[in-house]
Amino acid sequence: MFEQQTILIVDDEWMDRSILTELLKNDYRLILAKNGEQAVHKAAKYLPDLILLDVVLPDISGYEVQRRLREQQRTRHLAVAFITSQDSADDEAYGISLGAYDYITKPFHLAVVKARIANILRLERQRALLEKLASLDGLTEVHNRRKFDEILIEEFHRCASWEAPLSMAMLDVDHFKAFNDCYGHGKGDDVLKLVARCMRVSVPLSSGYVARYGGEEFVMLMPGVSEQDSMGICRQTIQLVQDLNVPHEKSTAADVLTVSIGGVTVFPSLEESPSRILRQADFALYSAKKAGRNRILWYTECAESAEPPLVNQLN
Numbered sequence: 001m002f003e004q005q006t007i008l009i010v011d012d013e014w015m016d017r018s019i020l021t022e023l024l025k026n027d028y029r030l031i032l033a034k035n036g037e038q039a040v041h042k043a044a045k046y047l048p049d050l051i052l053l054d055v056v057l058p059d060i061s062g063y064e065v066q067r068r069l070r071e072q073q074r075t076r077h078l079a080v081a082f083i084t085s086q087d088s089a090d091d092e093a094y095g096i097s098l099g100a101y102d103y104i105t106k107p108f109h110l111a112v113v114k115a116r117i118a119n120i121l122r123l124e125r126q127r128a129l130l131e132k133l134a135s136l137d138g139l140t141e142v143h144n145r146r147k148f149d150e151i152l153i154e155e156f157h158r159c160a161s162w163e164a165p166l167s168m169a170m171l172d173v174d175h176f177k178a179f180n181d182c183y184g185h186g187k188g189d190d191v192l193k194l195v196a197r198c199m200r201v202s203v204p205l206s207s208g209y210v211a212r213y214g215g216e217e218f219v220m221l222m223p224g225v226s227e228q229d230s231m232g233i234c235r236q237t238i239q240l241v242q243d244l245n246v247p248h249e250k251s252t253a254a255d256v257l258t259v260s261i262g263g264v265t266v267f268p269s270l271e272e273s274p275s276r277i278l279r280q281a282d283f284a285l286y287s288a289k290k291a292g293r294n295r296i297l298w299y300t301e302c303a304e305s306a307e308p309p310l311v312n313q314l315n
C-alpha cells in the first residue's frame with residue numbers, strides 16, 4: 001500500500017550498526033554510514049525518511065551533522081533520532097532542541113527501539129503528506145506561490161554565499177483568455193497541466209524548481225545555472241509546448257498553443273532582497289509579450305531595446 005520507508009543508520013561501531021540492521025532490515029530499506037561526513041552526503045543523496053544518528057562519531061559530532069542538515073533546503077526537513085550512550089537529561093534536551101524527533105539510548109532495548117522508530121516513521125509519513133499538500137498547486141502539481149516565495153529567498157541567499165548565478169524565467173501562456181473563451185475552461189485547465197509538465201521535463205529536479213506563480217503564469221528558478229544554460233532550458237520548454245500541437249485558432253502568435261518567457265540571470269548579493277530579480281524577469285516577460293509572444297527575452301537583451309526610463313528604473 002505504502003512505499004517502503006528508508007532509514008539511514010549512522011554509527012561508527014560495527015556492532016551497533018549490525019544490531020540495528022538485523023532489527024530493521026525486514027521492514028525498512030536501510031542505508032549505512034560510519035561517520036558524519038558520510039551521513040551528510042548520504043542524507044542529501046538518498047533523502048531517507050529517518051536518520052538514526054549516533055552522537056559520537058570519529059569526525060564531526062552527530063549534533064554537527066544535524067546542524068548541517070538543517071542548513072540545507074534539501075535536507076532540513078529530514079527526521080532525525082539521536083542514538084547515544086550519553087543518557088543524561090541535559091544531553092537529551094540538547095538533542096531534542098536541535099530538532100530531533102527522539103533520543104534513543106544505548107544499550108538498545110530492541111522492542112522499545114523498534115516501536116519508537118515505527119512511531120516516528122508514522123508521524124513522518126503524515127508530516128510529509130501535509131507538507132506536500134501545502135506546498136503544491138492543486139491543479140498542476142508544481143510548487144505553489146507560497147512555497148516558491150520561500151524557495152526564492154533561500155536560493156537567493158545560497159547563491160549569494162557561493163557567488164553563483166541565479167537564473168529565473170517567468171512563463172505566460174499566450175492569449176489564454178481567448179483560449180478559455182474559445183475551447184472552454186476545462187480545456188484551459190488541461191492546457192495548464194500540460195504546460196507545467198513541459199517545464200518539469202525541461203528543468204531537471206537537480207537544477208531547479210518550477211512553480212505556478214498565479215493564473216496562467218509560471219516561474220522556473222534555476223540556482224547555479226548560467227544564463228546560456230537557462231536560456232537553453234527555456235528554449236526546450238517553448239519547443240515542447242509548441243510540439244504539443246494544441247490548436248489555438250484565436251492566437252495571433254501561432255495556430256497552436258504557445259508561451260512567452262522572460263528571464264534574467266543575476267549574481268545575488270547578501271545585502272539585496274530577491275525583489276529585483278522578480279521585477280526584471282517580469283519586465284522581460286512583458287517585453288516578450290509586446291514583441292509578439294511565442295518567444296524568450298532575457299533581461300539584458302530586452303533592456304537594451306526598451307525605452308530608457310523603464311531600463312533606468314530597473315537597473
Ligand SMILES: Nc1nc2c(ncn2[C@@H]2O[C@H](COP(=O)(O)OP(=O)(O)OP(=O)(O)O)[C@@H](O)[C@H]2O)c(=O)[nH]1
Nearest residue numbers: 172173174175176177178180185188189215216289
Ligand atoms: N482555465 C483556467 N483559466 C485560468 C486559470 N487561472 C487563470 N485563468 C485565466 O487566464 C486568463 C488570463 O488572461 P490575461 O491575463 O488577459 O492574459 P492572456 O489572455 O493570456 O493574454 P496575454 O498574456 O497578453 O497573451 C484569464 O481569462 C483567467 O480567467 C485556471 O486555473 N484555469
